[in-house]
Each structure stands twice: as C-alpha cells, then as structure tokens.
Amino acid sequence: MKLFLISPNIKALLSEKQMSQLNDVSEVILHSDITPFEQIPGLLEGNEERILAIDPDFCDWKVPNKIIDKIPQLKAIVLQTTSFSWIDVDFAEKKGIPVMNLRGFSSIAVAEWATMMMLALARKLPIIIKDSWKQDYIAHQGIELRGKTAGVIGIGNIGTAVAENCHGLGMNVQYWSKSSKDDRFKRVELEELLKTSDVIIPCVAQNDETQGMLTDDMLKSMKKTAMFVSDVHAVYNHDLLLEMVKNGNLYGYAFEDGKAKMENFEGNVWAGPELAWCTEDSMRKNAEQWVEAIVNACNGEYLTQVN
Template structure:
C-alpha cells in the first residue's frame, strides 16, 4: 500500500518527482488546503522546510503519522519531544548546509568590515566621491571568535584562517582542533569578529545579551547566521546606538519578516539578509533530495540513513 505524505511547503521539482514515484503526495500550503487534506486523507509522513509547523495539534490530526521531516538542519519548527513520545521518526539533513552557511557568514563579515553595502549603494547613486570618506578595514590579522564549533563553525574557522585570521572558539565542549578553546567571556573579550553558530534551545535563547555585548571590544563586529533569538535584540540595538560594538550582520531574525526588529534592521551599522543563506540552487536541491530520499526509505521499509534520524535513540 502506498503511504500518504503531506507537504507543508514547496520542495524542488526533482525531489517532488522522487516523492511522487513512491508515495501519494498531498499539500497543506495554507490553512484551507491543510484542513481539506486532513479531512480526507490518512497521513503517514509530514515534510516541512523552515516555516510549516509540525506540532502537537497537527500530530493529533494524523494518528497514523510515522515520519516528521524537515528539509534542513535546525528543527525549531518540529516538536521533537512530542514526536519522540509518540515514536514518530524525526528526519532532517544534518550537515547539508554547512558549506553554504559558512560562505554566507564570511560574505557578511566582509560586507560589514569593508563597508561594502554602503560603497555599492553610493556608487549606484552616482557618488564616486564616497571613496574620499570611505571607512573600512580588513579581516586579515583580526581575531575571529566562534561560538558553537559544529559543522558550520568548523568551516567558518577554516575560511577565517584562510583570510589570515587568528581563530579562537567556545563550545559546549572542547574538540581536537587547531584553534584555541576559551571561555565564552574570553572569546568575547579578545575577538574582533564574533560569529554565532549555536543551536537554538532553552539554554541558548538570548545567550548574547547586554552583559555579553558589554564584554566585547568597542570596535568588534557580531555576525549571526544561526538563529535570531540567540541575541537579545533590544540590548543589541542599545549597544549599537551607544557604539559599544561597531556593527552587526545577520541572516536571521527572531521575527521574520521583521516587525519588532525593524529599527535594528534599518540601523546604519546593521546588514541583514532575508534568511537566504541556504537558498542557493546547489544547497536547496541537495537538502530537498537528501530529505526526500530518507523519507521514502523510511516509508518503504528500506531504512533511512541513521544519521538523518534526529531522534533515533528516543524511538528505539
């Protein structure tokens, strides 16, 4: 019997074709669409990307749910604890976005430290004379402090090193790496650029607040391509206004699209991209294909890659 799969968001055409080859595919891209599907179909797997929520009410509506999957790495929009309690397999694509997020992180660092956004904007306004008042610096010779040394943090460290930066880091535990492991306070105090690569959970929510921002160098830059809620944005805005740090660049916000964060977004020392770090053609296709292949394997009895099962220990 072919299993039924619910898509909460679009995926690549190639991944959709693979999915349709093996299972019945239904969509729930909006509330009306979702209700109509749930009223008519018995769902065995749900697939989301970054916005669609796989929560307790949705699981309640799918009593035969076997798989909850996200085409991506972070699982903020999947209730993993609830899924684990129900023995529902949670599938994601660990490590699949490390290269592209690391590239995006370095791009933000360069844009911020070299004031590239301002320079490009001025030239587009026919102000070539901007070069006479240009103020910027370079990454070479600076200290890069990384908070969170997972797959992405390691890649950022290597790229920073290639740019001539001295790398130090703090993580939950030290790793066998050629970089200095320091306390978080020491990383903040010594780094010219601090880059966040921590997962979002109860422990890391608001981990960069007024106290932590106060420990940073006056001319330091903060870069966040992890999760917006890692940073207390009210404290960040105050630190920027008081020039206690020199700039902030991010691909993530606690509210997307920004509403409460609008003042921060429009600050002249802030650069924000629209959570697009993983949306390159190469990575988007790869993330979707990896996830869909593992979902199909789970539903057809072939067994997905064990590394893709986020809660494999909880459901055994």
C-alpha cells in the first residue's frame, strides 16, 4: 500500500510523531510542492494499491475527474477538510472509490468568528474602521444584543455552537433546520425566521441542495433593523444584501472574502478574511483527525465516508 500525502503545508500541519504513525501503516510518498498532478512522482503509474490524502491548498480546491480516472489502484481519497464540494464525489463513487472528509474540527472556531462578526455589526465597527477610528457619538451609535432574536439557519455542529453563543449573550434564539433538532431553542419555518429575527445567521453546508436556498423575496422580507451574518456562500444573493445595506434596508451584513476590502462597501458591511476556521485549536484537531482518517483508510475503514 502506498500513501500519497499531498500538501504544501505538511510541515506546519503534522508533527514527526504523526508522520511516524503514517509510516507505520503505509509507504508514504510526500509531495509538498505545488505542481500539476501529473508531476507528482509515481501517482499516475504503478500497480500498487494506493491512498490519496490531499490538502486543497495544493490544487486550488479542485481535483479534476480526469486525474481521479488516471490514478491506478486508487482505494480511497482522504480530504483534509470538512467541505467535499471540491471533488466530484459521485464520480468517485461510480469508480468504487470512497471519499472521506473531516468533521467538527473547526465548529467552535467558526461559531466564535460568526459571533465576533455579529458583535462587530451591532457596534458598527465597519463604519468606525472606515472613519479611521474617530469618535462620533451620533454616527457610531450601535445596538445592544441582549433581548434581541437570533435566527440560526441549520442546527448542526456550527449552528448549535452559534445558538449557544447567542443564548449566552442573553439573546432569544430561534432556528430552522431540515433534519436536526434542539429542544433548547424554538424551531420555526424558514420564512418566519427571516421575517422575525434581528440577526440572521446561516450555518448550512454549501452544496447543490443549499445553493440559493434563501430567495430574494426571503431576504427582502427581513426587518430593516436586522443584521445578516454569514460564514457560508452561494446560499443567498450577496449583491442584493450589499444593496439593501447601502439603501438603508438592512442594518448590517457580514461575510468572509479573502479578496474583498471593507472600504469598498458602503454602510455597515463587514468584509473580513476567510479565517473563521483558523485557530491553534482547530489546526491541532484537524491534524489529529486527518491522520486518524488516513490510518483508517489504509486499514480499509472509511468511517467518515461522504459518498
């Protein structure tokens, strides 16, 4: 069995002990340079069974089907992320190749980042930053969150942590979720959540099923005093929310975008880097889970299979 460990970040991700764990179960071929897949030594040739363990930073979040098709004796693919939208899992399934992801390693980090963005909007921090941190007791008046209603869309690991954080701030929490339930909080229909919440926080997975799930009509039904705080993309009309804030039809909008600059947007818009997941704790848990999933795959166990 050969393990192709593909990551430009491997020295920062895995310790010597963790590398030793991998060497104990397989012959490890480490590739840390960013190159085309075709230039990874031995990946597309030979008859030995092999596991592909891959970091999306190597391939700019895309594994082409033609590469999967060319890898001989590929027994499993172990992703270094929770998201698996950057690989065609259906194509892999048709070829009999299980794909594994990692789960929950960054839930707390992402939830705390969303909470931070909510607090930033409530206190008009984007406007204060764009005003060069001047003190303006009129323009910079914020709002208090205690007693406000938080609407969490999706009550999985991240959504649950967000709901707990909001509850800890003294907010009323309501949620919509397709399947998961939490009796500590009030479940409402999605349309009602958008209309009645003071802060709307989508925490759903990004996939074909959720793409565009929040329609323009739903967004337009939000209170003018509401805030929209998002760590996810493609489930709503981003440009519409920017326009709503600009025209005074929404109190604030926060999102992640590694290329956007806050000063390029009008009004109370937080445009921050894509760092929600990135903490010392989440990176440690990520490495532990990745090694565990790789070892399991080498032993023919696919506990976090997504296809």
